[in-house]
Amino acid sequence: MNWKNVLLLISADVKSYRLVSGERFRRFRDNRFVTYALYVGACVFGVAIGWVVGNFYSGMGDPQLRELLLQVTINFFLSLPTLALLYGLVITQIGQIQRIGVKASIQPLYWFPITWKEHTLASILANILGLPLAITIFISSGIAVASLFVGVVPLAILTIFALLVSVLLASATTEASRVLQVKLSGAMTKVAGRMVIWVKFLGSLVIFIVFYAVYFSLYRQAASLDLLELIAGGQRMLWFIPYMWHGIALSYFVSGLGFETAILSLASIGFLYAIFLAAVRLNSRFGLYEAPAIRLSLGEYTPRTGVLEKLGFSPLEVAVMRKDFKALTRRSELMSVFMFPIMLAIMPFITVFRGSTDFNSFLFVWLALMPGAFMVMNLGNFMVGLEGASVWYIYSSPITARSLVKAKYSFTVLFSLAVTLVCSIIGSLLAAPSMGIAAIVLTEALFLIFSLGMVSLSFGIRGADFSEFPRPRMIRPKWAIVNMIVCTLLTLAIVSPVVLYLLKLFIKTVQAPLYAMVPISGVIASVVAYAFYRIVLKNAEEFLIRAEG
Amino acid sequence: MSHEPTVKIVNITKRYSDIVALKGLSLDVRRGEIFGFLGPNASGKSTTLKTILGLVKPDFGYVNVLGINVEDNPVEVKRRVGYVPESPRIYEFLTGLEFLDLTGDIYGMNPAEKKKRIEEYLEALELEGREGDMISSYSQGMKQKIVIISALMHRPELLLLDEPISSLDPRSARIIKDLLRELASDGVTTIICTHVLEIAQALCDRIAIMYEGGLLALGTMEELRERAKMPESDLEDIFLQLTGTGDIRPVIEALLK
Known part of the structure; x- marks a missing residue:
């Protein structure tokens, strides 16, 4: 192992953050202070917290309370390796996802004179730099200082060792799984053929639902102290999972079983090395990945003329809308646009399983309003940015600002209407609302979709981000936040007359007749839509002439 | 001239x-x-x-x-105008055929003419048989051919x-x-x-x-x-x-x- 190579590769790998954070390269210089400030800050903060906790413990007069706090501290130490493994896995996975585009572009790694061991080790170490290392330093320094006051220094030292093992295990696992994920995804793509898009979509949906259900069941079952006790007490039962060995070693240490502690500590280091070797093997076998061909059509080409042309859209506008539909159903990074409304639709059902009583009255309103509103807000925001690096094609196409707005807005609205329709039908079947309630809620849903579509598109054009590395951004965060705030406020403004009408049911003095409230709501929505139409048109005109940006 | x-x-x-x-x-x-x-x-x-x-x-x-x-x-x-940029990035999620179809529509070509031109160019540049594949799986040269066709096809x-x-x-x-x-x-x-x-x-x-x-x-x-x-x-x-x-x-x- 050439350690110099490893260090060089790490220093190259960590620089990918420049792309993640969108640094400008011209006259770019690394700021060494900023690089280390995170770790120094984490250490200082950890020491301070440890000192506060330690002093709090020392100052306690009640021996029973002291004993309780000592037990909580020990449970906290025992559960740390498992918690560190979990946060390590999550953060390193997110880091990999963020930098996957950059990693794909660092092909010189494949022809540099380096070994796969050096490459893999560098990738594992580089992946824990940043947030995972800062959190580990923070916790380690905190427990080291606190242990001086509480009198559990040996346990603290062993806990810090276990923390490091956890973070390295998480990063090594992420490295191995990254290669496997890419390989499996490629194999699935090949097998699924034309169905690949829907297979990927359903797969992502299942993962989201499982994740959400697990999160909810954990949230429901355990308060934080109970959770610590659960992990601290329960991990010995999971002795057959090697990822738990270093945590179990800690609990053996607390029980005074020195031999078992040593054996399990050594075994966990052995397991870490085995994972590292597996990652090296996988990298050397599948590291150089090539995207498999995805064949979507075989038949003879027949130009299509569809319904949209008959509705008054020009062929150019229809072409753009058709292209956007394909983008939305084929690009994995755009699946979040679908996922969010679907998750919103699923959320109440998970709430039902938790035994909520007001479910029926709430379900229809939720299903008819929320998924469509979120869809239109998200979609409008992404519609222009999703052009990505291919935006030159729009710039160089003979497309007018009006046509661009018409195509993007119509697509956003039609798609969101479809989502609202489907969710409303499901809501009606499950909650059986009265005709009156259904009519009011659906009318409000239409008002929201038509007006918020224009609002989010105007911000989507203004804040469009076409950078694709390390991942497609589509919208600058600042504009996404502005869009969210403005859409929320305007939603409240649009639905406020109807909310006022509903208040009448509880407060009799409120004068808000329905025949007046719904039209007022419609007028507010129309004013919003028209005002933002002027803005969106202006933004689109500027967008089409700012190609040089 | x-x-x-x-x-x-x-x-x-x-x-x-x-x-x-x-x-x-x-x-x-x-x-x-x-x-x-x-x-x-x-x-x-x-x-x-x-x-x-x-x-x-x-x-x-x-x-x-x-x-x-x-x-x-x-x-x-x-x-x-027909334009081929220096490092063209095109919609990788479309097939070659879909991209050309999109181009034809954007430039207002009539369907019959569009079909004829696309087929002619695909044959001439030996892309026949790969037109139904996603552009993401194309080589750099194939992507370049698709962009050139899109620049030429609307005459x-x-x-x-x-x-x-x-x-x-x-x-x-x-x-x-x-x-x-x-x-x-x-x-x-x-x-x-x-x-x-x-x-x-x-x-x-x-x-x-x-x-x-x-x-x-x-x-x-x-x-x-x-x-x-x-x-x-x-x-x-x-x-x-x-x-x-x-x-x-x-x-x-x-x-x-």
């Missing part, structure tokens, strides 16, 4: 903060002409092409394309090609070169940026050599030879002579040390 200018560039200047990309550039490109832009990296070739298409707005000066002021009506200009009056042949196989490159000549004889104007001097020499009626945002030399091969006082030389020697980069021997010797 008509002498009516298809492209008229008048004194354009473009500055990016302290970098001057174009310095008072003026030239005419005639109808049916194949016009080449040569120059070292960052000499302003691609910026000139983008300015002609209206993708870059000059700080001073103006550009007329087919009698239209680009700044006044960029959409009409784009409708009549533009002006072609703006930035390094169009660099990734193509020899057969396809030959087809494109011959096609450009045929199109020129039908009155289609082509402006091409390239570093491949053999292509420029063989293909272009006139050549502009750009240097640091300005025009260093402009003319036919004969006129450039006269200007460089190198009557028997090829374009490479003339280019190196005119750009002042001809004395490369010391550089090579230094590298060999």
Whole structure:
């Protein structure tokens, strides 16, 4: 192992953050202070917290309370390796996802004179730099200082060792799984053929639902102290999972079983090395990945003329809308646009399983309003940015600002209407609302979709981000936040007359007749839509002439 | 060949903060002409092409394309122009066929004509059988072919090609070169940026050599030879002579040390 190579590769790998954070390269210089400030800050903060906790413990007069706090501290130490493994896995996975585009572009790694061991080790170490290392330093320094006051220094030292093992295990696992994920995804793509898009979509949906259900069941079952006790007490039962060995070693240490502690500590280091070797093997076998061909059509080409042309859209506008539909159903990074409304639709059902009583009255309103509103807000925001690096094609196409707005807005609205329709039908079947309630809620849903579509598109054009590395951004965060705030406020403004009408049911003095409230709501929505139409048109005109940006 | 200018560039200047990309550039490109832009990296070739298409707005000066002021009506200009950028990024989630179909619709081609052209070009550039695959699985050369087809299929009056042949196989490159000549004889104007001097020499009626945002030399091969006082030389020697980069021997010797 050439350690110099490893260090060089790490220093190259960590620089990918420049792309993640969108640094400008011209006259770019690394700021060494900023690089280390995170770790120094984490250490200082950890020491301070440890000192506060330690002093709090020392100052306690009640021996029973002291004993309780000592037990909580020990449970906290025992559960740390498992918690560190979990946060390590999550953060390193997110880091990999963020930098996957950059990693794909660092092909010189494949022809540099380096070994796969050096490459893999560098990738594992580089992946824990940043947030995972800062959190580990923070916790380690905190427990080291606190242990001086509480009198559990040996346990603290062993806990810090276990923390490091956890973070390295998480990063090594992420490295191995990254290669496997890419390989499996490629194999699935090949097998699924034309169905690949829907297979990927359903797969992502299942993962989201499982994740959400697990999160909810954990949230429901355990308060934080109970959770610590659960992990601290329960991990010995999971002795057959090697990822738990270093945590179990800690609990053996607390029980005074020195031999078992040593054996399990050594075994966990052995397991870490085995994972590292597996990652090296996988990298050397599948590291150089090539995207498999995805064949979507075989038949003879027949130009299509569809319904949209008959509705008054020009062929150019229809072409753009058709292209956007394909983008939305084929690009994995755009699946979040679908996922969010679907998750919103699923959320109440998970709430039902938790035994909520007001479910029926709430379900229809939720299903008819929320998924469509979120869809239109998200979609409008992404519609222009999703052009990505291919935006030159729009710039160089003979497309007018009006046509661009018409195509993007119509697509956003039609798609969101479809989502609202489907969710409303499901809501009606499950909650059986009265005709009156259904009519009011659906009318409000239409008002929201038509007006918020224009609002989010105007911000989507203004804040469009076409950078694709390390991942497609589509919208600058600042504009996404502005869009969210403005859409929320305007939603409240649009639905406020109807909310006022509903208040009448509880407060009799409120004068808000329905025949007046719904039209007022419609007028507010129309004013919003028209005002933002002027803005969106202006933004689109500027967008089409700012190609040089 | 008509002498009516298809492209008229008048004194354009473009500055990016302290970098001057174009310095008072003026030239005419005639109808049916194949016009080449040569120059070292960052000499302003691609910026000139983008300015002609209206993708870059000059700080001073103006550009007329087919009698239209680009700044006044960029959409009409784009409708009549075919463009191949230097490093084209295209919708990788579409199939090649879907991308061409999209292009045909955007340029308002009628379905029958669109189908005919797409099939002809796919066959000519040997993309038949791969047109249904996602573009993400194409090689660089295949992507380049798709972009070239999208620039040609709507029969533009002006072609703006930035390094169009660099990734193509020899057969396809030959087809494109011959096609450009045929199109020129039908009155289609082509402006091409390239570093491949053999292509420029063989293909272009006139050549502009750009240097640091300005025009260093402009003319036919004969006129450039006269200007460089190198009557028997090829374009490479003339280019190196005119750009002042001809004395490369010391550089090579230094590298060999």
